[in-house]
Amino acid sequence: MSTAETLRALLDGPHTATRERVRWWLSQPGNEPADDLPIEEHRARVLEWTKELASEGDTAIGYPVEYGGKNDPGAGVTAFETLAMGDLSLLVKCGVQFGLFGGAILHLGTEKHHARYLRDVGAMDLPGCYAMTETGHGSNVQALRTTATYDPQTQEFVVNTPDDDARKDYIGNAARDGRLAVVFAQLITGGEERGVHALLVPIRDEDGEPCDGVRIEDCGAKLGLNGVDNGRLWFDNVRVPRENLLDKLAQVHADGTYFSPIENPTRRFFTMLGTLIQGRISVGGASISASKVALTIAVRRALERRQFGPPGGDEEALLMDYRTHQRRLLVPLAKTYALSFTQLRLVEDLHAVFTNEDAPERERRELETLAAGVKAIATWHATDTIQGCREACGGAGYLRSSRFASLKADTDVFTTFEGDNTILLQLAAKNLLTDYKDAFGELDKLGMAQFVAGQALSVLSERVPLRKLADSLLPGRDDDADLLAHKTQLDLFRWRHEHLLAGAARRLKGGIDAKRDPFDVLVDTQDHVLDVARSWVDLVILESFVEAAKGNALLSKLCTLYALSVIEAERGYFQEHGRLSATRSKGVVKAVNTLCGELRPHVRDLVDAFGVPETALGDARLVADEQEQVPA
Structure with a gap:
């Protein structure tokens, strides 16, 4: 297999056939994104597309077999996120009909509801809200x-x-x-x-x-x-x-x-919402797919478009040969790969929980926490990546035919639907601070801070031995550690998370011990609490990428770029707390630049591995011809 094919097999995961089926459908004439139709025409086309997918059995994969499905929620989410490479209105229409509407009937209803409605929902004979x-x-x-x-x-x-x-x-x-x-x-x-x-x-x-x-x-x-x-x-x-x-x-x-x-009514409420977690996982996956589309367009453009060059040279230099351009595309490319492997892990966990009625409550809560955090980070990443790719394509990227207008507009709402991202990070942080204590579900918002204050430090003590925790919070530089080693990167990510977690717990407890109003304490520490969640999601993403990259030198290098780009963005925190010296901090920047240069010859393979259909890439004038030999 070629490099791109090898990478695609890893990115596609266990549901390759499902992804290829969706890619095939997106590639058929007439199924390309409809970005410039009048509203009613666009709605009518999306409805017809939805009915076509339903008639071919591609929309009810996650439903029970007896109601026209395949009882395969993992494949269902995979199909949905791959569909996001095409017209995003179709994606959302399908998400509402088969995911939210049908999913609510499936997960909140009982046999009588399933028998009466699910087959018609999956066949699009009963459109719903x-x-x-x-x-x-x-x-x-x-x-x-x-x-x-x-x-x-x-x-x-x-x-x-x-x-x-x-x-x-x-x-x-x-x-x-x-x-x-x-x-x-x-x-x-x-x-x-x-x-x-x-x-x-x-x-x-x-x-x-x-x-x-x-x-x-x-x-x-x-x-x-x-x-x-x-x-x-x-x-x-x-x-x-x-x-x-x-x-x-x-x-x-x-x-x-x-x-x-x-x-308990509060626990019952959160159990109800937890059964609908598939929507968050699907939106996160769709955001990652949209990022892949944007990066494919921008990278191909950068391998075709020339600008400036050495004085007296015969031709100008390719955009991709400039370090600034490499940084603006390769860094988000690395994070997109990292998120892709995290998404595979999420879908696997979802499938395991949803196909096991007896799945432990702790597993369900862990899935809820990870889904909330990844959805937030993935959708914000899509917003930033699409904008960066648009800018990287210059004026051509501003044309509607480039797809960036629709990609930006259509994914913008992803940051607030299926849960506002800030709220979702607070949910993730709440679960982290309480170590999934069942009693937490019984508290209202005013009781949240008080409970956290009483539990968080003891939870930390259970999770991390006190001596190790104390040692981890002391300033200590990593001057002798190899920053290119995944172990060093994981150690830094893990230290940052545990340091933020302990700090948030101390602040919450201190406020309550001072007899301040619990709600005021919570409001005052919200920024810190959100950083706890972000640092944990960063750690999980890196863990997923490190695992996926084992045995693949190119992926390992891309994983290091992801890790060091995060450390670079957070190097102020690491320096403030004595984990990196000024010299080592500068070394991180240099290492990111070096990695960009080393990955430059592989960039076309890296985006081709996404498998974005040609019909989803916008105006052909923006992309290099597929057969063109691009100089390395």
Whole structure:
């Protein structure tokens, strides 16, 4: 195999056939991204594409076999993230229909819901919505204000929107195509509020007209993703049968009696959200794919475009021969590889948990933590990488035909949907600081800081022997360690994380010991808490890359570039805390430059390994011809 083929096999992971199937579909005439269509034409094309994929059995891979699927959630996520190389409106349409809407029915519903709905959902015979977000409440899902009040006389739930602040907003599939919605609402039965639960609520009839009591409004043009029909929903005392409650985690009996195997309402709420974690993992993977598209376009451009050169020379130099250009493309390229291998690990963990009903709670919580952190880092990386690649292509990258306009606009929302990134990092940090203590789920926001203060240091003591922890926090330079060795890099990443973790715990505990308001303590330490999460995700990403690079010299060198680029970005922290001398810190910068030069001859192989279909690369004038021999 060629170098690019060898790398692609590693990047594709265990679901190569699934990836190749999606690449083939994206390469077919008529399936190229539709970046400049009028909104209604774009929506219509995306709907037809979605139906085509559904008719070929490519959309329900993760569903049980008896409902038209293959019971393979890992392959389902893989197909989704590969689809992100094409039109991102199609990606999101599929994510809403088969991931969010169908996923809610699969994971929150029971057998009766599966039998009635899943096959039609997977075949696109029943277009649906996932109606969680409200105008007044986005990230704070627990405080949603839509209500679902049980009426024992008719054995129905009455779903109601109390005011415009509680309308369901930005809901994919709502403006035009959706007929049934999974609606998240405050459940009320026996005169008592039971917390947020999910119900199935019809929003359109067979003729496409809004159902009685349902008001629908189009969100209109957006910054991007205009092939997706986002809309707003209001419910005016809409009645739905008792069996429309997705009742895996809680049931309401005919007389209104409420029962849940999870007694604590807060834990029940977070368990409900945890079952929908596949969406976060999918969005993170899609962001990585979008980064691959941008890098492929920009690297090919840099291997074709010439600018300036040695005085008196016969021809100008290729952009890729300039160190600044190598840095602006090879550093994000290295991180994209690192994230790709982390994503493979995430998908493997997801598959293991979702195909094992008896998976331990700790495994589920670890998956939730990693999914939250990687989704945040991967989507921010996509935003930065696409912008950097656009700039690297100059004026040509500003043309709509280059794809950068749509890549930027369509991925921008990835940083806030399926969880705002800042909130997700706080979630990851919370889990890290409490070592997944079950009691943490019982606390409200005001109790969070107090609990962390009481537990975090003891948790650290359990995880790291006290003497080792104390030693790790003392200033100590790594002047004798080989910065090009993965062990040294891992040691530095691990030290940074543990140092930040211990520091955050001390600050939280100190604030509580001083009898300050717990919420004020938490607010004051938020920046530190977020750094804890970032440092941990950085460590996990490096661990994943080091493992994947074993036995491959080129990947090992690229892994070192990733590690040293992070150390370079954080060298102020390492110097402030005595881990790197000024001389060693300068050496990191020099090493990054050297690695860029050494990787320069391999850059075309490195992006070809992504396997981005030619139809997804925009205007042919931006890329070097595939057969062209590019000088090294």
